[in-house]
Amino acid sequence: EDQVTQSPEALRLQEGESSSLNCSYTVSGLRGLFWYRQDPGKGPEFLFTLYSAGEEKEKERLKATLTKKESFLHITAPKPEDSATYLCAVQARRWGKFQFGAGTQVVVTP
Amino acid sequence: DTAVSQTPKYLVTQMGNDKSIKCEQNLGHDTMYWYKQDSKKFLKIMFSYNNKELIINETVPNRFSPKSPDKAHLNLHINSLELGDSAVYFCASSQDETGELFFGEGSRLTVL
Numbered sequence: 001e002d003q004v005t006q007s008p009e010a011l012r013l014q015e016g017e018s019s020s021l022n023c024s025y026t027v028s029g030l031r032g033l034f035w036y037r038q039d040p041g042k043g044p045e046f047l048f049t050l051y052s053a054g055e056e057k058e059k060e061r062l063k064a065t066l067t068k069k070e071s072f073l074h075i076t077a078p079k080p081e082d083s084a085t086y087l088c089a090v091q092a093r094r095w096g097k098f099q100f101g102a103g104t105q106v107v108v109t110p
Numbered sequence: 111d112t113a114v115s116q117t118p119k120y121l122v123t124q125m126g127n128d129k130s131i132k133c134e135q136n137l138g139h140d141t142m143y144w145y146k147q148d149s150k151k152f153l154k155i156m157f158s159y160n161n162k163e164l165i166i167n168e169t170v171p172n173r174f175s176p177k178s179p180d181k182a183h184l185n186l187h188i189n190s191l192e193l194g195d196s197a198v199y200f201c202a203s204s205q206d207e208t209g210e211l212f213f214g215e216g217s218r219l220t221v222l
Contacts, residue, residue: 019135032208046211096165097158098151102152
């Protein structure tokens with residue numbers, strides 16, 4: 001059965017304290033792995049798509065990487081405005097739907 | 111110039127009532143979706159339409175009925191509301207069935 005598991009569930013960081021979020025997945029034939037950011041009371045906002053193992057994408061203080069079993073979202077020197085829930089989703093080749101993980105809630109304190 | 115807009119943002123209603131949520135996207139996308147986010151924050155696909163045609167219909171009670179009058183609109187009608195229907199419902203769109211999703215701000219439904 002296809003699964004997406006994110007860890008940790010919650011992460012509290014001091015401003016400037018770098019860390020990584022994990023997204024482990026089991027899916028037959030990955031079409032793409034997606035990262036989203038969700039602020040309270042808002043819809044998820046697209047960050048990155050990764051298609052193959054070894055691929056990396058960067059945006060400001062965020063960097064996403066992909067292996068055959070997991071993806072990491074690295075947050076370098078985070079700022080309070082990086083506080084949000086980060087969601088990972090996978091899409092398999094055989095079906096069009098996205099399967100989401102439960103998310104990691106990140107709080108960055110000044 | 112909101113990309114994906116849904117109304118209403120909040121819905122509070124009694125059990126047994128019928129309600130609708132409307133969604134419109136101005137991105138020119140071909141595919142639209144309804145997702146349900148429960149209290150544990152899991153986002154689950156409910157329906158997907160491509161160019162007004164239903165392509166994904168998850169195991170959702172038939173009290174839920176989507177309607178797509180054109181490819182820019184996807185509405186969700188819910189009959190005989192139950193307590194367990196309380197959740198945030200998100201509309202989303204994508205260029206095609208493989209592209210990234212663009213979400214609306216969500217409609218929080220509370221059934222009393």
